[in-house]
Amino acid sequence: MQQGASEITLFDSLTNMRILKFGGSSVGTPDALNRVIEIIKARQQNGRLVVVVSAFRGVTDQLIEMATFAAMGKEDFRPILNEIEQRHYETINTLISAKNRSEVITSSKLMLNELDDVLQGVFLIRELTKKTLDFVLGFGERFSALILAATLNNRAIPALYTDTRKLIKTDSNFGSARVLTAQTFQNIREYLHEKDSAVIIATGFIASTNIEESTTLGRGGSDYTASIFGAAVQAEAVEIWTDVDGLMTADPKKVKHAFSVEFASYEEAMELSHFGAKVIYPPTIQPALKSGIPIVIKNTFKPEHPGTWIKKEVKEKKGIIRGISSIENTSLITIKGSGMIGVSGVSARLFGALAKENINIILITQSSSEHTITVAVMPKDADTAKWMIEEEFSEEFKADIIDEIRVETDLSVIAVVGDNMRQIPGIAGRVFQALGRNGINIVAIAQGSSERNISFVVNRKNEKKAMNTLHDAFFLSGVKTMNLFLVGTGLIGSTLLKLISEQSDELYKNYQIDIKLKGVANSRNMRLQDDSISLTDWKKELDESNRATDLGDFIAEMKEMNLPNSVFIDCTASGDIREFYEEILKASISIVTPNKMANTSGQDFFDMLHQTAKKHNCAYRYETNVGAGLPIIGTINEMVTTGDNIERIEGVLSGTLSYLFNSYDGSASFSELVKKAKEAGFTEPDPREDLNGHDVGRKLLILARVAGYQLEFEDIEIENLVPEQARNASSVDEFFTLLEASNKDFEELVTDTSAAGKKLCYIARFEKGMAVVKLEKIDATHPFYNLSGTDNILALYSSHYDENPLVVKGPGAGANVTAAGIIADILRVANTKAYSNAGW
Helix, strand or coil: CHHHHHHHHHHHCCCCEEEEEECHHHHCCHHHHHHHHHHHHHHHCCCEEEEEECCCCCHHHHHHHHHHHHHCCCCCHHHHHHHHHHHHHHHHHHHCCHHHCHHHHHHHHHHHHHHHHHHHHHHHHCCCCHHHHHHHHCHHHHHHHHHHHHHHHHCCCCEEEECHHHCCEECCCCCCCCECHHHHHHHHHHHHHHCCCCEEEEECCEEECCCCCEEECCCCHHHHHHHHHHHHHCCCEEEEEECCCCCECCCCCCCCCCCECCEEEHHHHHHHHHCCCCCCCHHHHHHHHHHCCCEEEEECCCCCCCCEEEECCCCCCCCCCCEEEEEEEEEEEEEECHHHCCCCCHHHHHHHHHHCCCCCCCEEEECCCCCEEEEEECHHHHHHHHHHHHHHCHHHHHCCCCCEEEEEEEEEEEEEECHHHHCCCCHHHHHHHHHHHCCCCEEEEEECCCCCEEEEEEEHHHHHHHHHHHHHHHHCCCCEEEEEEEECCCHHHHHHHHHHHHHHHHHHHHHCEEEEEEEEECCCEEEEEEEEECCCCHHHHHHHCCCECCHHHHHHHHHHHCCCCEEEEECCCCCCHHHHHHHHHHCCCEEECCCCCCCCCCHHHHHHHHHHHHHCCCCEECHHHCCCCCCCHHHHHHHHHCCCCEEEEEEECCHHHHHHHHHCCCCCCHHHHHHHHHHCCCCCCCCHHHHCCHHHHHHHHHHHHHCCCCCCHHHEEECCCCCHHHCCCCCHHHHHHHHHCCHHHHHHHHHHHHHCCCEEEEEEEEECCEEEEEEEEECCCCCCCCCCCCEEEEEEEECCCCCCCEEEEEECCCHHHHHHHHHHHHHHHHHCCCCCCCCC
């Protein structure tokens, strides 16, 4: 009865307490410590404080390095010791006035001498036990707590340096000791009851056994220290001060769009921290969870930010998932054997064998047939784990009950976490669909019975890509980031970037598409970078690049960047780039191109590109191959996909030839009209490229193939409008001279046609397997009779459109309409959830 009354008295004196923990980044410099002091001053007004501190940033690693060198008999530890001494003394001199320094300098010097003696002992005996290492590691927190307490006292804020080895008691599992909770809580309560006037500055991370042997609570254990204090005194909250704004939706170093969440449940935070969310240390939540104490994650460098509140229950149900976390490097061990089916105790023996070597299992998955069991472990444990399993199941190997033990390396585990996932069906489907669309293969899957966590294993090179893909899918309200890689910055390419720059805000607002230029190349230079290339200053950035264009290197680096929703845009007229298309599509990178060269290669090559796009869940789009921005190819593709049969294709597919024959009335010679068209930019630099009909033939070839027909370019009958004597002219000027000799022939042709009430039209036609491109005389009943200017027109006759054709008409050339067509293709790539059999 008397003991119970004592407990009540202790708690009465410990009300209105708050625990603040500052990590290494928060106490790493004098400036950072000044920020900490301002936070302490502000918090002090609301009640009593216990401030738990980590070592200065980087010091723990230096202590490990020194101990390791000493154990190897290397004197290299001494320069590091000198560096640590100098850093702490400089901090003291910066923060504490000269008249108040002597005591803290003396205490620091005594600790440094103690550290030096221990390291010298390790050096002499060439041995570093876990017990000795724990003692060495504790110096970092002891130094930082001592300096912070002295600085506060120097500024008239009463503070008491507290070595938590006197309070937190553990077993002797050095390196990751287990806390003796009841004894520790009683020690803390009695100590704080006695020291009731000052701010307590406590060392994080360290503790001791009951015989005063120094122990540590595991890496990141300063958070655990703070949580232990919080639970012991039933604090209002435990505040973890770090260098980020709170618990993030993902690691901001891997996902640039990551942001802090306002609330999270204990369970969500536990799941995220287990899978690599480094803001908190996993055991931290246990004492707080049992005591129902909120944990608040705050940013030392932005104290005004609300941070993240971690509580038992979160009523604020915003969003489907809370966060995405990952363990960057893991190994998978798979045990396989038909003899395991129906045999009890296999899993227990497996886990027991790994437990003997203290090997932590990150993830477990087992096939429903019991034929295989797979576990994920840290890479450093993989070889030991394999050896332990082989030893445990040696008799089963001999009896062929177990066939193999396979170790896979260079893998990452990703976890999608959220309490709301339990109430909403289809989350797993959304996860795996998003990954599949970006060509990310899943090696193993595990889902907890709580349905709060979906975990899966991917190739390590796909970790960042997978996290960005899922973050876009779940957190950005449908916003999809499209990462563009453009080759060819001539008229079409430069116009494309200009239009994207002008329309980027509208694309984001109306279509939730965020376009990023990640790579650009012309015939001279190329530039690729993780940070987006400016859509307005790309030309300057490209000119400043000192990397000569090499298509192989460009594509290799694009693949290495491995970004989600990547699109390669070929705005060249080169036939060389098509050789890289298969490689690009195999990397699950979509292709958008106005370049016809790939699609007018052999039928086998055309088919292979579409099959590759389909197999690797990406898109191959080329709407601008025919008709610039007109919806011609997409229309044919949709007709075929919905079961329509295209029976006849007719079209005027050249803006140049459309202009020539819409304008040619005999008032000016044909050669003068061609020259005028060239000056207006309607023709190629060499007009023979337009007049020979080959470009129209290539377009017809593409349309026939999209309609589902097998056709080669050589199968097309093309009428060449270049007079025979002008075909081999050595220059364009010579060509025009020779063309003049045929003016009379063209004049007679147009006169005869007009006299018959008809007009000339250069028509491409595909029907019953026959492809013809030729100049025809058409009358007023023909759909093309009223064509004007440079317009293109296409008539499609099909099972559904048998009497009156489906007609598409409009501008078929021009940089703006072509660039707009490319943007339309990019939008289709962004919004298409599944591609047709044609890779469309």
